[in-house]
Amino acid sequence: MKPRHFISLLDLTGDELRQLIHRAITLKHVRDHHYQPLKGQVLGMIFEKSSTRTRVSFETGMAHFGGHALFLSPRDTQLGRGEPISDSAKVISRMVDCVMLRTHEHETVTKFAENSRVPVINGLTDREHPCQLLADMQTYFEHRGDIAGKTVAWIGDGNNMCHSYIHAAMVLGFTLHIAAPAGYLPDAGIVEQGADHVRFFDSAHLAAQGADLVVTDVWASMGQEAEQALREEAFKEYQVNAQVMAAAKPDALFMHCLPAHRGEEVSAEVIDGGQSVVFDEAENRLHAQKALLELLLCGDAKISLLND
Numbered sequence: 001m002k003p004r005h006f007i008s009l010l011d012l013t014g015d016e017l018r019q020l021i022h023r024a025i026t027l028k029h030v031r032d033h034h035y036q037p038l039k040g041q042v043l044g045m046i047f048e049k050s051s052t053r054t055r056v057s058f059e060t061g062m063a064h065f066g067g068h069a070l071f072l073s074p075r076d077t078q079l080g081r082g083e084p085i086s087d088s089a090k091v092i093s094r095m096v097d098c099v100m101l102r103t104h105e106h107e108t109v110t111k112f113a114e115n116s117r118v119p120v121i122n123g124l125t126d127r128e129h130p131c132q133l134l135a136d137m138q139t140y141f142e143h144r145g146d147i148a149g150k151t152v153a154w155i156g157d158g159n160n161m162c163h164s165y166i167h168a169a170m171v172l173g174f175t176l177h178i179a180a181p182a183g184y185l186p187d188a189g190i191v192e193q194g195a196d197h198v199r200f201f202d203s204a205h206l207a208a209q210g211a212d213l214v215v216t217d218v219w220a221s222m223g224q225e226a227e228q229a230l231r232e233e234a235f236k237e238y239q240v241n242a243q244v245m246a247a248a249k250p251d252a253l254f255m256h257c258l259p260a261h262r263g264e265e266v267s268a269e270v271i272d273g274g275q276s277v278v279f280d281e282a283e284n285r286l287h288a289q290k291a292l293l294e295l296l297l298c299g300d301a302k303i304s305l306l307n308d
């Protein structure tokens, strides 16, 4: 039987994502040290790019569940010396129970999945960051309830996070307002797929109007460091600051996947202010991914243990 992968948020239905979020909230509040559904299981984690949250949350989640996580870097494995990704997938997936990859090319993850005997999780590619959306959506549900019918404003780069927000709007049924400078719009194919849920605006202020949630991300993602100065110029009107937040609903939340650059994409007063939930978001990476690991690796019987 083919394993179930999590490459994109579109791999989950709305019902599955809502169930996963509720499960994550349960796991967050009921920490049962005897509940070890992944005892003896191993998660391989392949990181082509840096990470704090993704690495710590997956490694900790596996430890909580009685399993183990392996950190694998291309710098000191054969992955960095040209071994074909299809061969690596065949080899690694004969030894471990699940693989998480953070890569530049999205196709590296899809190709790994095609050749893997075990579930594969996308821990960020240049195209998507679905694990972050699990945590963001959990955070919204915790603070405000279901996000269906709400308005979310994405201000800034049409990047991997923006793409996963378009997917979240499709799966959970909210409207995504996007304000991005010309030349930095999200992928046209993804926009077309999510067309019923996406609206574009000419300024951060207009996009934020009436929003229940305002979200941004770095102006230069990992791998784009050489474009930093160019991007600072292109994005200078796209900072989420107090004026932008004032255009949103009075009870709007602010999110950022982190790491953040205060004074660039977000002002310090917003990210450190009362509407910001960025550290709940970061913590929820742990709980949401534990729920994801359960979904991909555990039978219903094991999961029901904690629900009883």
Ligand code: CP
Pocket (backbone or CB within 6 Å): 050, 051, 052, 053, 054, 055, 124, 132, 257, 258, 259
């Ligand atoms: N938000 C996020 O994915 O953080 P890391 O790059 O630290 O994993």
Ligand code: NVA
Pocket (backbone or CB within 6 Å): 124, 129, 159, 160, 161, 217, 218, 220, 221, 222, 257, 258, 259
């Ligand atoms: N867009 C950012 C997200 C980091 C978690 C990047 O890809 O670097």
